[in-house]
Amino acid sequence: MNHSGNTPEKTRNIMFSPDIDPACHSDPGAWPATPRRTNTLSRVSHQVADVERVARAGHLGAVVWLTGLSGSGKSTLAMNLERKLFGAGFMVYVLDGDNLRHGLNSDLGFSPQSRRENTRRVGEAAALFADAGFVCIAASISPYAMDRDTARSTAKGRPFFELYLKADIETCEHRDPKGLYRLARSGQLRDFTGIDAPYDVPKAPDIVVDTVDQTLESCVEHCFEFLSCRLRTTR
Ligand SMILES: Nc1ncnc2c1ncn2[C@@H]1O[C@H](COP(=O)(O)OP(=O)(O)O)[C@@H](O)[C@H]1O
Numbered sequence: 001m002n003h004s005g006n007t008p009e010k011t012r013n014i015m016f017s018p019d020i021d022p023a024c025h026s027d028p029g030a031w032p033a034t035p036r037r038t039n040t041l042s043r044v045s046h047q048v049a050d051v052e053r054v055a056r057a058g059h060l061g062a063v064v065w066l067t068g069l070s071g072s073g074k075s076t077l078a079m080n081l082e083r084k085l086f087g088a089g090f091m092v093y094v095l096d097g098d099n100l101r102h103g104l105n106s107d108l109g110f111s112p113q114s115r116r117e118n119t120r121r122v123g124e125a126a127a128l129f130a131d132a133g134f135v136c137i138a139a140s141i142s143p144y145a146m147d148r149d150t151a152r153s154t155a156k157g158r159p160f161f162e163l164y165l166k167a168d169i170e171t172c173e174h175r176d177p178k179g180l181y182r183l184a185r186s187g188q189l190r191d192f193t194g195i196d197a198p199y200d201v202p203k204a205p206d207i208v209v210d211t212v213d214q215t216l217e218s219c220v221e222h223c224f225e226f227l228s229c230r231l232r233t234t235r
């Protein structure tokens with residue numbers, strides 16, 4: 001168990017499982033798995049209004065999207081920020097990419113198509129949490145800029161903040177909290193972001209969180225202050 005609570009063995013099992021990546025092993029363009037029948041679907045209205053949720057919570061629902069290389073500090077920051085926001089009275093919940101790969105995204109691997117679908121699902125789930133009035137911290141590599149933009153649109157005008165966890169690949173590799181860089185460098189793990197899979201550095205993130213030069217405490221404090229003053233509706 002490391003600082004962020006990751007369990008390396010579980011992560012490795014997922015990475016090595018040969019048959020969990022439908023995009024690699026069957027039809028690469030097969031999402032959604034069944035066609036949408038939008039012509040026969042309708043929406044049902046909630047009886048609880050947004051303003052009621054906000055009034056009860058004392059803050060807006062929002063998506064806080066943490067993106068960065070593996071080892072940049074997404075999970076660590078997410079969990080510490082969740083702790084801090086919760087302590088300050090926020091309804092807050094972390095959707096951690098690795099955790100979701102044990103459930104919601106357990107059928108996905110690491111091909112480009114799977115990564116896109118992974119990000120899409122995290123975005124949809126985060127938007128639901130924001131709808132419910134939560135500050136949802138989504139921690140996911142989410143390597144493609146266009147998918148992060150889609151996640152922002154999925155939040156449908158609710159506050160959405162893209163936080164770029166800036167750490168160079170050398171630092172991430174040196175940290176290697178899950179031992180994955182070592183595996184990638186030795187050829188035992190393919191399609192690893194930053195090594196043999198791409199990462200689009202955010203062009204205009206809402207915050208750049210420098211996890212190389214700033215301590216964890218100062219990163220948490222900076223993000224907390226940023227969010228707190230933008231989301232609180234009561235003083
Ligand atoms: N300022 C910082 N913010 C976040 N993590 C940091 C920071 N400085 C060092 N670290 C360390 O970097 C590692 C990041 O690991 P992790 O949070 O699992 O990354 P990720 O979820 O992005 O893969 C942890 O061991 C953490 O203690």
Ligand SMILES: [Mg+2]
Pocket residue numbers: 074075076096098139
């Ligand atoms: Mg993580």
